[in-house]
Amino acid sequence: MNNNNLQDSGVKLLCTGLKNIKCKLEILRLSWCCMTDEGCSDVTSALKSNPSHLRDLDLSWNNLGNTGVKHLCAVLKDSHCKLERLSLSYCSITEKQSLILTSALKSNPSHLRELNLSVNNLGNTGVKHLCAVLKDPHCKLERLRLRDCDMTDEGCSDVTSALKSNPSHLRELDLSRNNLGDSGVKNLSDLLMNPQFKLEKLHLYRCSITEKQSLILTSALKSNPSHLRDLDLSRNKLGNSGVKNLSDLLMNPQFKLEKLHLFDCGITDVSSLTQSLTNSKALQFLKVLDLRNIEIGDSKQRLRDELRDSNCVLSI
Structure with a gap:
C-alpha cells in the first residue's frame, strides 16, 4: 500500500485486520502513507x-516517533518474530531511538537478512550500537543500507570494522553520503580483501573519498575481485589516477562488474578506461557505465565508439 494517503485513520482500520489471529500476512509495505x-x-x-x-516490513517515509519505535522494538524482541526485511529509511529516527532499536535487534538477530536505516540521524553513537548486532555470529545480514546517517569517519570505521568480524553473509553495502575518512577506508579495504567476503554491491556515493583513498580501495578489490557486480563511487574526487587503477582492475578476467558509476569524479582522461574495455573481456559483463558531469574532451567519442556494439549503456 505504498504511496497512498492512508493517514492515521486509514491505518487504524488496517490494524483491525492485522490483529486478527487468522491473519497470516508476510509482507506489509506502508512507505509514504502520510x-x-x-x-x-x-x-x-x-x-x-x-x-x-511477517517477513517483510516497510514503514519508510513515515514518522515513527517514540511510541512507534517502542512498539516496533517489542515486536523485534519477540522470539516468535522472524522478520527478514526491515526498511525504515526517512523515518526521522533519532540517535536515542536508534539505540533502543538496535538493542531490540541484538536480542533476536538470526532471521534478519536486510536492514535499511538510510536517511536517519543515527550518528556515530547509534551506529556503534548497531555494530554489536553486526558482530554477533548469529547475525546473517545480507543487505545493509546506511545512506546519509550522519556518520563521520569514526562511525564508518566502526561499521566496517564490525563487518570484518562476521564477513561471510553480506552481499550489499551502502554507506553513501557519509564521510568514510582514512580509518573507514582502511577498514573497508581490509574487509574487501578478506576471501570470505563476497560483496556483490558496494555504494559509496559522495563519501568524501580522495584520490589517494580511492587507490587503496581499488587495490583491495584487486585481491578479491570475483564477486562484485555493482560499484558506485560517484561524487568522489577519484581523479585520473583513481580511474587508471580501476581500469587496471577491469583488465582482470576474474572481475565481472556489471554496473560502474563514476558520476562527477573529477576525471579528465578516460583513455585508460577505454583501453581496458578494448583489451579485456570486461564488456562481456558491463551493462551500465555512468560518466556524467566529467570533462573528457575528444576521448568521449572514442569511448562511445568502443561501446557502440556492446550491451553496455553509457551515460556521459
Whole structure:
C-alpha cells in the first residue's frame, strides 16, 4: 500500500485486520502513507499481537516517533518474530531511538537478512550500537543500507570494522553520503580483501573519498575481485589516477562488474578506461557505465565508439 494517503485513520482500520489471529500476512509495505507517530504506533502495536508470520516490513517515509519505535522494538524482541526485511529509511529516527532499536535487534538477530536505516540521524553513537548486532555470529545480514546517517569517519570505521568480524553473509553495502575518512577506508579495504567476503554491491556515493583513498580501495578489490557486480563511487574526487587503477582492475578476467558509476569524479582522461574495455573481456559483463558531469574532451567519442556494439549503456 505504498504511496497512498492512508493517514492515521486509514491505518487504524488496517490494524483491525492485522490483529486478527487468522491473519497470516508476510509482507506489509506502508512507505509514504502520510502517517504520524500515532499511525506508526498503531501499526507496530497491532503487529505485537500477531508477530509470527511477517517477513517483510516497510514503514519508510513515515514518522515513527517514540511510541512507534517502542512498539516496533517489542515486536523485534519477540522470539516468535522472524522478520527478514526491515526498511525504515526517512523515518526521522533519532540517535536515542536508534539505540533502543538496535538493542531490540541484538536480542533476536538470526532471521534478519536486510536492514535499511538510510536517511536517519543515527550518528556515530547509534551506529556503534548497531555494530554489536553486526558482530554477533548469529547475525546473517545480507543487505545493509546506511545512506546519509550522519556518520563521520569514526562511525564508518566502526561499521566496517564490525563487518570484518562476521564477513561471510553480506552481499550489499551502502554507506553513501557519509564521510568514510582514512580509518573507514582502511577498514573497508581490509574487509574487501578478506576471501570470505563476497560483496556483490558496494555504494559509496559522495563519501568524501580522495584520490589517494580511492587507490587503496581499488587495490583491495584487486585481491578479491570475483564477486562484485555493482560499484558506485560517484561524487568522489577519484581523479585520473583513481580511474587508471580501476581500469587496471577491469583488465582482470576474474572481475565481472556489471554496473560502474563514476558520476562527477573529477576525471579528465578516460583513455585508460577505454583501453581496458578494448583489451579485456570486461564488456562481456558491463551493462551500465555512468560518466556524467566529467570533462573528457575528444576521448568521449572514442569511448562511445568502443561501446557502440556492446550491451553496455553509457551515460556521459
